[in-house]
Amino acid sequence: MSQATEESASEPSAETIREIGHDEYDPVGTFALIGLYFLILVFLWFFMYFVEFLGNDPTVVSGTAVVVALV
Amino acid sequence: MSNVYIDQFPAEAKVIRAAFYSSFLALALGGVFGIIQTLHRTDFLRFMDSVDYYTVLTAHGVFLVISFTIFFLVGIFTWAVTTSLDRGLEDIRFTWGWYSLMAIGITMTGVAILAGFTDAIDMSASVLFTFYAPLQAHPLFYLGLVLFVVGTWVAGVDWFRSWWAWKAENPDERIPLPTFMVLTTMLMWYIATLGVAAAILLFLLPWSLGLIETVNPLLTRTLFWFFGHPVVYFWLMPAYMMWYVMLPKFSGGKLFSDPLARVVFVLFLILSVPTGIHHQYLDPGIAEGFKFIAMTNTMFLLLPSLLTAFTVVASMEHGARQRGGEGYFGWLKALPWRDPVFTGMALAGLMFAAAGFSGMINAGMNINYLVHNTFWVVGHFHLTVGTAVALTFMAVTYWFLPQVTGKALWSRSVALGQVVVWFVGMTFMSNAMHRAGLLGVPRRTAEPQYEGFEFQAAVGSIGELDAQIALGGVLLTISLGMFFANVVGTALNGRSDDLPANEYAGALSGPDDAPLVLDNLKLWTAIAVVLVIFAYTFPLLSIIDRGGLFGPEVIPFPLxxxxxxxxxxxxxxxxxxxxxxxxxxxxxxxxxxxx
Missing domain, CATH: 1.20.5 (Single alpha-helices involved in coiled-coils or other helix-helix interfaces)
Incomplete structure (x- = not known):
């Protein structure tokens, strides 16, 4: 009664217009979406690190730089 | 007999209903305190004294992240075990036993917190969800928490009993995925709660009872975070379970990979606990090296979340393509956006993706200094537990409530509106909280404005951020109102014969493709314990060595x-x-x- 396995088949709902099996399925949309997410993550991380973190004084990093410069 | 859950397992459905209603009561209370503090902090409406702010904040935190989430998840875990093993629980009196323990426990804790509002009773527990010493609560608060957690432990035993009984009858079968998820989550929970049990039973409760004079605040705090980080996975893993075993079904497809789902839950079991110190990057008294180890573990923990993002999106895409979707992004249009259960979960997942970003910032040892103890962190966890978990739970309620009551949902349109309003409200509120945090606005503060000092904003202003936070808070409250209207409306409905069958999603790549070792729970538990020993032995020893087991002299500090x-x-x-x-x-x- 429980899992809609391949045998008992997740009753193809009214909206299902085709069955796509394991071998025919190529998740290119997932690749595109996750790729886009990855690009956003990388951009935001760079923004956070270089603009917000290093741009906001004092930070540990810039503090160290000042000490090094003084020495 | 129909294929609705209440007809298959009437006794269990009753327990699940009780757990759900307890959870919703906590959600209502927590929501009320949420809007009160939002309007107070942003200075739009201040009808209480700021001295009571901590009491409100404690109630908001504890009711939502302890009682709302955990009562709900014990409900769906019970559903998951009984449905996927296709057998009732071994002894329903035992089940009512753990439910009662949890209910009595959280009532005690709740009374201790709410008593803080009145001077008539000499009792208060305005110690926030984190109950850091030297903030001290009435013993009833700690005792209640202990009973509640013990209740969840016994609940775990109940589900393990079911699995053992099933295994004896089906020795050669793989553990069905939902049960596998419940068992791994509970094993993680057993390890994680040892920290909070030690903090409360050995130190905080005896201290609150006056049996010991002092505690070592860094020690109890570290033990709290031993539990405090994995507890977020205790909320999140049930939401993940819903994304893996239900969302593909509502998308019109199948789970992309059962083995990958098992890998994810195993990774959570072994990596959730040895990371707690990343909440203490700014705590003096813990060496940087230990913090670095915690950071490394935390970064590894991104892996199961990213695996989840891939698997869940791939499963949704499978559904969309079966429904006729085409193209790289065009398939998104083919998803059933008019279904509140689907839309709620999908929006929750989208918010979780945003939370992944702010979580990465929190996790970095250096960049964490930028946001530590600021409003940013509050913005972050309103995306995770406040949306990824809470919105998923509310959305699946629209499927589960008919299953456990046998009554049709009161209104699908209100339900759809509710999940969208929640998403919009949280977008306003959480985004503004993140930005405010970057300006240095602190968290846990009733009046975050200071004379002679103004937060400098490069874009926008504090007034604009406050307005967004208040607007978001109001939208979230409206959304909660719509949710409760639906819950009550459904409860008042008559029995329906036209409900969907109780089943969860099939898998494109099923359990037979998963290596057998994944089901070896003893192995993964052993690895998890070893990692915890590695990550915590030396920090704890060094904290005790420096500050003593019971700490230097501390003045107890009821607020x-x-x-x-x-x-x-x-x-x-x-x-x-x-x-x-x-x-x-x-x-x-x-x-x-x-x-």
């Missing part, structure tokens, strides 16, 4: 106005003394350098 004034004066004196001495040191150092 009252008198003690706040005294403490404020003491801090002021200490600060000015240390400034003076720092000034002297600096002067002498400068003189020495000039010479």
């Amino acid at each position: 009252t106005v008198e003690s706040a004034t005294t403490l404020g004066f003491a801090l002021e004196t200490a600060a000015s003394t240390s400034f003076e001495s720092a000034g002297e040191i600096a002067t002498s150092a400068l003189t020495a350098v000039m010479r």
